Amino acid sequence: MADPLSRRAALRAGLALGAAGGLAGIAELASVGGSAAAGRQLRIGYLPITDSAPLLIAHAQGRYTQAGLDVARPILFRSWASLAEAFLAAEVDVVHLLMPFAIQLRYALGAAVRVIAWNHTNGSALTVAPGLGRIEELAGRQVAIPYWWSIHNVVSQQMLRTAGLRPVVREQPSAAAGTVQMVVMSPADMLPALDTGTIGGYVVADPFNAAAEIKKVGRIARFVGDAWRDHACCVVVVRQELIDRAPEQVQGLVDALAAAQLWINTHRQATAGLLSSGRYLPQPVAAITRALTYPAERYTASGALHHPSWQGQRIGFAPYPFPSYTRRLVEAMRETAVDGDTGFLADIDPETVHRELVDDRFVLRALAGLGGPGAFGLPDSLNRVEEVEPA
Numbered sequence: 001m002a003d004p005l006s007r008r009a010a011l012r013a014g015l016a017l018g019a020a021g022g023l024a025g026i027a028e029l030a031s032v033g034g035s036a037a038a039g040r041q042l043r044i045g046y047l048p049i050t051d052s053a054p055l056l057i058a059h060a061q062g063r064y065t066q067a068g069l070d071v072a073r074p075i076l077f078r079s080w081a082s083l084a085e086a087f088l089a090a091e092v093d094v095v096h097l098l099m100p101f102a103i104q105l106r107y108a109l110g111a112a113v114r115v116i117a118w119n120h121t122n123g124s125a126l127t128v129a130p131g132l133g134r135i136e137e138l139a140g141r142q143v144a145i146p147y148w149w150s151i152h153n154v155v156s157q158q159m160l161r162t163a164g165l166r167p168v169v170r171e172q173p174s175a176a177a178g179t180v181q182m183v184v185m186s187p188a189d190m191l192p193a194l195d196t197g198t199i200g201g202y203v204v205a206d207p208f209n210a211a212a213e214i215k216k217v218g219r220i221a222r223f224v225g226d227a228w229r230d231h232a233c234c235v236v237v238v239r240q241e242l243i244d245r246a247p248e249q250v251q252g253l254v255d256a257l258a259a260a261q262l263w264i265n266t267h268r269q270a271t272a273g274l275l276s277s278g279r280y281l282p283q284p285v286a287a288i289t290r291a292l293t294y295p296a297e298r299y300t301a302s303g304a305l306h307h308p309s310w311q312g313q314r315i316g317f318a319p320y321p322f323p324s325y326t327r328r329l330v331e332a333m334r335e336t337a338v339d340g341d342t343g344f345l346a347d348i349d350p351e352t353v354h355r356e357l358v359d360d361r362f363v364l365r366a367l368a369g370l371g372g373p374g375a376f377g378l379p380d381s382l383n384r385v386e387e388v389e390p391a
Helices: 004-020 026-030 050-060 080-088 099-107 151-162 187-196 208-214 240-245 247-266 268-277 285-293 296-302 323-333 350-357 361-369
Strands: 044-046 094-098 113-118 124-128 142-145 166-168 179-184 201-205 219-223 234-239
Touching: 044 050, 044 080, 050 094, 050 234, 050 247, 050 268, 050 285, 080 094, 080 099, 094 099, 099 113, 099 151, 099 234, 099 323, 099 350, 113 240, 113 247, 113 350, 113 361, 124 151, 124 208, 142 151, 142 187, 151 166, 151 179, 151 201, 151 323, 187 201, 187 208, 201 208, 208 219, 208 285, 219 296, 234 240, 234 247, 240 247, 247 268, 247 361, 268 285, 323 350
Parallel strands: 044 094, 142 179, 142 201, 166 179
Antiparallel strands: 094 234, 113 234, 124 201, 124 219
């Protein structure tokens, strides 16, 4: 077998090529981890955003141990690409991952990965320079996103098109032509870029939006959850081999995750304190707290919320992966401009992606043990109709 450094270099190249269009050989590389994690403690990888809160709070509160698991302290990564590289190389076993990215890994790279739960809903926003008013004023500017296959890119482009603008890739933006250039940028670099005027705005997870407001270098123009109600941004992903080898571990993981989600929903300020004091998130506790407790009234008045009853400013925590969302997401991805290959989307059926990618057995058992769907504010039928209104 190739040495780990060579394998990781190849995976990095594969992910880069995945963005640029070439995917040869990645399916084989994506499966090299095999049973490498057998007999070892579970390792969780995450990005320092509030989206990761359930996985982190479950660790902080000892919920994994209570579920009979041996879980190492979660490992912080700085970019989605580096997190995916480590995951595909079996350096970590569990990750929270952008849902569109999970679809890319499965269908473009051929990776044997499964979504076992939603990690959260909502939790992102379009933040713009303080001098910008309406979204239409982004014409001729750059808007940063964290990854091409992200809900941030999908929904921001929906919002731009609804406003009469045209998202472009690898093309200089033009105010006269009404174009906006989409660029990928690390979340940590977005706030400084906005502050210096390099970009006109960014769409990303919190607490980067809250931090921009606190530092007065940006303002929230629209919450993503106000454009797509209770959408899943990040989902919990494992490799199929873990499910096959140790389903009891996967069940314990989801049990701990769901219990943490239920606790966070009613202990938001305490959650911010744990994420900060436990040094899971590096941002100031004030930014983390604001990200978990945005008041609807303030943002209804500012125009960032068009549908106050949706509570789109509020990051939510419920584990059930709705099939209707997966179907609608695949359709939306087909309409999204990216710098890279989109051919894999033509070969998949939105009606079948969910059952091929998602394994909801563990969530259903976890819900039953926590009082049923109603404990999370979910319908007993576990069915819903997607509400998408980017205007």
